[in-house]
Amino acid sequence: MIEKLDKLIKESSSILLVCHTGADSDALASLIAMQKILTLHYKKDVVTALGERIPKSLSFIPGYGSVVNGSILEALEKRTPDLFICLDFSQLHMSSKFDAEKIEEFINKAGLPFVVMTITQRHTKILMRTFT
Ligand SMILES: [Mn+2]
Numbered sequence: 001m002i003e004k005l006d007k008l009i010k011e012s013s014s015i016l017l018v019c020h021t022g023a024d025s026d027a028l029a030s031l032i033a034m035q036k037i038l039t040l041h042y043k044k045d046v047v048t049a050l051g052e053r054i055p056k057s058l059s060f061i062p063g064y065g066s067v068v069n070g071s072i073l074e075a076l077e078k079r080t081p082d083l084f085i086c087l088d089f090s091q092l093h094m095s096s097k098f099d100a101e102k103i104e105e106f107i108n109k110a111g112l113p114f115v116v117m118t119i120t121q122r123h124t125k126i127l128m129r130t131f132t
Contacts, residue, residue, distance in 0.1 A: 012082035020089035051096030
């Protein structure tokens with residue numbers, strides 16, 4: 001699975017990274033960590049977006065300022081990425097309080113590959129949907 005994810009990332013030039021609506025510390029920290037891995041290690045063009053604004057109470061997390069508080073739907077419409085990565089959630093209805101259906105519709109219509117990474121108490125789950 002990790003090899004497949006590595007390949008998928010390498011084949012993508014622009015990546016949209018999102019976490020679940022009502023971002024909490026694990027969602028935001030994993031978003032920031034993944035943003036760093038993708039930009040520093042893979043040298044990818046990464047855009048972050050969130051369903052709603054990140055709470056100021058999470059500003060203690062290093063890298064808080066590097067996450068753009070833009071809407072997921074707007075980011076998708078502005079420039080369709082090659083890859084959509086969801087962190088800390090596994091179902092698209094958790095992407096936004098208001099735009100989740102439109103986000104899912106956009107992704108399906110565009111045939112956008114997406115990767116879901118969630119961590120439970122027992123294991124890390126990586127799910128991938130690709131169309132190739
Ligand atoms: Mn969470």
